[in-house]
Amino acid sequence: MQDNSSPFKLAIIGFGAVGQGVARVVQSVPHLEVVAIADSKGVALTPDLEDVLARKRKGKSIANSDLTALDVIRTVDHDVVVEVTPTNIENGEPGLTHFREALKNKRNVVTSNKGPLVAAFGELTELARAQGVALRYEATVGGAMPIINLIRDTLAGTQVLGIRGVLNGTCNYILTRMAEEALEYDQVLSEAQDMGIAEADPTYDVAGIDTACKVVILANAFFNRQVTFADVNVIGIEQITQDALQLARQRGFMVKLIGDVQELTVAPKLIPLGHPLNVSGTLNAASILTDTAGEITVAGKGAGSIETASAILSDILSLMRERD
Amino acid sequence: MQDNSSPFKLAIIGFGAVGQGVARVVQSVPHLEVVAIADSKGVALTPDLEDVLARKRKGKSIANSDLTALDVIRTVDHDVVVEVTPTNIENGEPGLTHFREALKNKRNVVTSNKGPLVAAFGELTELARAQGVALRYEATVGGAMPIINLIRDTLAGTQVLGIRGVLNGTCNYILTRMAEEALEYDQVLSEAQDMGIAEADPTYDVAGIDTACKVVILANAFFNRQVTFADVNVIGIEQITQDALQLARQRGFMVKLIGDVQELTVAPKLIPLGHPLNVSGTLNAASILTDTAGEITVAGKGAGSIETASAILSDILSLMRERD
Numbered sequence: 001m002q003d004n005s006s007p008f009k010l011a012i013i014g015f016g017a018v019g020q021g022v023a024r025v026v027q028s029v030p031h032l033e034v035v036a037i038a039d040s041k042g043v044a045l046t047p048d049l050e051d052v053l054a055r056k057r058k059g060k061s062i063a064n065s066d067l068t069a070l071d072v073i074r075t076v077d078h079d080v081v082v083e084v085t086p087t088n089i090e091n092g093e094p095g096l097t098h099f100r101e102a103l104k105n106k107r108n109v110v111t112s113n114k115g116p117l118v119a120a121f122g123e124l125t126e127l128a129r130a131q132g133v134a135l136r137y138e139a140t141v142g143g144a145m146p147i148i149n150l151i152r153d154t155l156a157g158t159q160v161l162g163i164r165g166v167l168n169g170t171c172n173y174i175l176t177r178m179a180e181e182a183l184e185y186d187q188v189l190s191e192a193q194d195m196g197i198a199e200a201d202p203t204y205d206v207a208g209i210d211t212a213c214k215v216v217i218l219a220n221a222f223f224n225r226q227v228t229f230a231d232v233n234v235i236g237i238e239q240i241t242q243d244a245l246q247l248a249r250q251r252g253f254m255v256k257l258i259g260d261v262q263e264l265t266v267a268p269k270l271i272p273l274g275h276p277l278n279v280s281g282t283l284n285a286a287s288i289l290t291d292t293a294g295e296i297t298v299a300g301k302g303a304g305s306i307e308t309a310s311a312i313l314s315d316i317l318s319l320m321r322e323r324d
Numbered sequence: 325m326q327d328n329s330s331p332f333k334l335a336i337i338g339f340g341a342v343g344q345g346v347a348r349v350v351q352s353v354p355h356l357e358v359v360a361i362a363d364s365k366g367v368a369l370t371p372d373l374e375d376v377l378a379r380k381r382k383g384k385s386i387a388n389s390d391l392t393a394l395d396v397i398r399t400v401d402h403d404v405v406v407e408v409t410p411t412n413i414e415n416g417e418p419g420l421t422h423f424r425e426a427l428k429n430k431r432n433v434v435t436s437n438k439g440p441l442v443a444a445f446g447e448l449t450e451l452a453r454a455q456g457v458a459l460r461y462e463a464t465v466g467g468a469m470p471i472i473n474l475i476r477d478t479l480a481g482t483q484v485l486g487i488r489g490v491l492n493g494t495c496n497y498i499l500t501r502m503a504e505e506a507l508e509y510d511q512v513l514s515e516a517q518d519m520g521i522a523e524a525d526p527t528y529d530v531a532g533i534d535t536a537c538k539v540v541i542l543a544n545a546f547f548n549r550q551v552t553f554a555d556v557n558v559i560g561i562e563q564i565t566q567d568a569l570q571l572a573r574q575r576g577f578m579v580k581l582i583g584d585v586q587e588l589t590v591a592p593k594l595i596p597l598g599h600p601l602n603v604s605g606t607l608n609a610a611s612i613l614t615d616t617a618g619e620i621t622v623a624g625k626g627a628g629s630i631e632t633a634s635a636i637l638s639d640i641l642s643l644m645r646e647r648d
Contacts (some may be wrong), residue, residue, distance in 0.1 A: 145620065146617075156641055157634065166329055195466070251503075274500065274620075275603070275604070276600065280598025292630050292631070292637070294468055295599075295624065297624065300621065306628070316481075
């Protein structure tokens with residue numbers, strides 16, 4: 001336990017949409033101090049947050065030092081590394097190296113980066129445990145939908161028997177519009193790309209890869225598994241036809257891409273109208289089956305830089321409370 | 325902070341379905357000890373839980389002492405009063421007296437009893453604060469649906485701008501069956517009564533009174549209000565016709581009895597299909613509008629003795645963690 005009158009110090013590693021969102025939301029929190037921000041081009045030490053946000057917006061460099069992100073993690077005094085570099089599910093880099101160095105240097109890690117957790121969950125949680133620091137990753141699953149902390153804190157007295165969910169907003173948006181407006185897959189995908197809801201290469205989302213990564217993280221976190229992406233049986237939404245959706249709808253069901261954490265599967269499934277998982281648009285939802293509380297479902301915005309930053313902030317605040 | 329190797333001691337005041345549920349779920353928790361159980365006829369001191377549950381099942385007295393519930397609260401050493409006597413929204417009694425005595429004697433209170441909170445929320449929370457003990461009431465709203473602790477713990481970093489929800493399982497069951505099976509109100513109510521989902525006198529549920537009590541508790545807890553039942557504008561579900569439900573459905577909506585905490589209203593409202601509040605059957609759901617996390621919805625079983633006991637247990641465990 002440290003002196004709780006000293007500020008709680010963060011380094012933000014990665015300064016894309018989520019990192020900038022974090023820089024915005026932490027400004028309202030007393031006793032929090034951002035000691036460094038690193039993007040792919042350089043490091044701002046003791047940054048003026050408004051100034052670096054303005055520089056970033058204008059495409060200017062934020063760097064005011066010769067340090068690298070790894071230098072910051074190793075040598076600058078801080079409590080928490082907020083690791084928000086882009087997700088790489090091939091090998092987890094550069095996040096994985098940041099995670100390892102942070103934990104080795106006894107820094108807590110808070111992240112929205114799925115890559116390192118999918119690549120090396122067991123190694124990283126064991127390293128955190130051995131070093132006596134925390135690895136918190138609420139923002140990796142479901143953006144602002146607080147599934148991980150809900151299970152860890154609020155449902156602490158129950159045994160979790162299963163988790164399944166609508167974990168990818170892009171897929172859910174496409175399936176919702178196909179069902180409700182009787183449109184074909186290609187047309188909705190193309191519109192979703194125009195709106196920025198789907199990427200130019202949509203494979204990561206529509207092939208179910210993103211959902212599978214979230215299944216891996218939840219399985220390792222709550223079911224004591226040691227699984228990686230290769231262990232998940234994945235079917236995406238590319239083959240779903242308009243006819244199938246309409247037939248389901250007439251019978252009182254919607255088709256949703258469901259990640260099932262217990263089964264380690266990702267596949268389109270029929271969900272009855274009126275079931276809490278039946279959320280529309282880009283929403284995410286997850287149902288947690290418990291021994292004594294029955295099935296609890298939580299739904300919320302699965303993406304968005306401020307929403308994801310909000311999930312990161314909830315992890316940071318929880319670490320601050322544990323310190324005090 | 326106490327010595328955390330000593331057991332955490334509970335007195336269960338009220339031994340109906342919920343009290344018995346609590347006696348069941350706490351048996352699996354290490355370092356928890358039930359020092360007394362009181363029902364309306366007497367008190368069992370240092371009870372053997374299996375034995376008192378068996379006695380209750382057979383309709384036998386559980387009493388093994390001459391103490392009253394108030395004697396237990398005042399004189400028996402314990403950390404938490406689990407107050408689960410029947411809800412009385414007229415004057416909150418007998419719960420209100422139990423709450424006051426418990427807090428005055430520096431016992432934490434964990435409860436599923438809405439009556440005292442609707443009657444005297446401000447007085448009780450102020451008394452708890454002054455005495456340095458906790459008043460926890462997750463189980464009063466939505467049974468196993470963890471709305472209160474979700475807001476308090478998991479959403480601690482966000483500002484709550486609004487809360488609205490489907491907060492009464494009986495009403496939701498009736499409206500769901502009316503809509504899905506094209507049945508009239510009287511017929512569904514009668515079947516719900518046969519199934520034990522509605523009371524012989526269903527007024528408390530169908531007139532919106534129960535929902536209004538939950539609105540009062542949430543308004544006082546999260547919006548710094550000092551309101552009581554009389555401050556809520558309440559319309560129940562008794563006047564809803566089959567035609568209205570079918571018309572709504574054709575247009576892509578379901579009719580739900582919605583308690584709006586910000587507005588202090590209870591009324592039937594149109595909820596779009598695909599909105600997370602659109603849960604069917606006896607489920608409850610609540611949407612929490614936040615500044616940075618958007619709208620978060622949680623859904624779960626709103627009633628049931630084990631589910632309610634599970635919510636009580638989550639409060640007890642949270643108090644135990646705070647002690648340690």
